[in-house]
Amino acid sequence: MTATPKILLETVLGKAQARPPIWIMRQAGRYLPEYRELRAAADGFLDVCYTPKLATEVTLQPLRRFDLDAAILFSDILVIPDALGQKVAFEKGEGPILDPLSKGHVSMLNPRQVLSHLQPVLETVANVRAALPADKTLIGFCGAPWTVATYMIGGKGSPDQAAARLFALREPDAFRALIDILVEASIDYLVAQFEAGVDVVQIFESWALNLDEISFANHVIAPNKRVVDGVRARVPNAPIIGFPRGAAAMVSRYAAETQVNMLGLDYSMPVGFAHQELPAGLGVQGNLDPLRLAAGGVQMEMRAREIIEGFSGRPHVFNLGHGIIPQTPIEHVARLVDIVKKG
Ligand code: CP3
Helix, strand or coil: CCCCCCHHHHHHCCCCCCCCCECCCCCCCCCCHHHHHHHHHCCCHHHHHHCHHHHHHHHHHHHHHCCCCEEECCCCCCHHHHHHCCCEEEECCCEEEECCCCHHHHHHCCHHHHHHHCHHHHHHHHHHHHHCCCCCEEEEEEECHHHHHHHHHHCCCCCCCHHHHHHHHHCHHHHHHHHHHHHHHHHHHHHHHHHHCCCEEEEEECCCCCCCHHHHHHHHHHHHHHHHHHHHHHCCCCCEEEEECCCHHHHHHHHHHHCCCEEECCCCCCHHHHHHHCCCCCEEEEEECHHHHHHCCHHHHHHHHHHHHHCCCCCEEEEECCCCCCCCCHHHHHHHHHHHHHC
């Protein structure tokens, strides 16, 4: 008997499919009533992440509703700063709030406790693996060092990441020490996720935008490459999706230098440009504007078809070009999955 193929994993590994497999960025979350219900009954967002029973349930929720090809571990990119000992809070309606890190705080971070702190997340991976049908891919993830650093330094999300960009320029030694800590923690965390049962990992570089070419090379490409190399040194040929949101004209350099298997494209990346710019055979993931999914209807269907057509012949995983927004009607998601799977 041959093993059941995981079509999404195969696509990440370079096999183009007749129809692209699909998952949805941030597919477990507030647009699902069952998530909102579980979340309201829990003590807080991080409690959901650190309680394997709850996190397993939430990871599986979207797959009960939709015929998606992958589950993504329910956790957050900010569990790493939390594990390093920085105070992280998720305030209702406000997004994450951290005690901003200054130069003197970097040496106070505690890298040795990261994996023990994240043990419950790894237990979730094992639980999900055990519960997931054999044809579904399990995706693990981490935030890329620069993106995580922007939250650690700025204390919250910001439109231009000015605090972190200035810190990198004014305090290069402290900044380098912080990136080193995040690179090592990310490698350990992703390797542990593979050992616990994920098939693929995605590195979320959500704030790859707003950087000049020198900073992009230093803050984005170099640390992403170190994470990829570090993981593959311990998990040979580990399948990795890189998502450098806003990389724009730097996408091909990012792909060539990091050697990710697949490139996640944000929705501002023109399909035709990406197709011409990227080497034939390099896999892509994306890239429907989440607001098109929220609005739904003919415009959403036309654009989804355009994206599928535009990337046909190349390994392509259909996805949004950024996270689904909480206001998205569930019927629109069902319709999108139908279009991608059935045409
Ligand atoms: O299905 C899934 O993808 C869920 C797992 C997941 C979460 N966050 C859960 C979450 C994943 C993969 C993430 C990644 C993440 N977290 C990123 C990278 C992707 C991106 O959107 O760019 C970033 C930048 C974060 C940091 C973060 N966490 C922010 C900015 C916020 C607040 C805004 C928001 O989108 O909600 C969070 C909170 C968060 N992470 C929630 C969920 C379900 C909502 C919290 C709640 O339930 O109250």
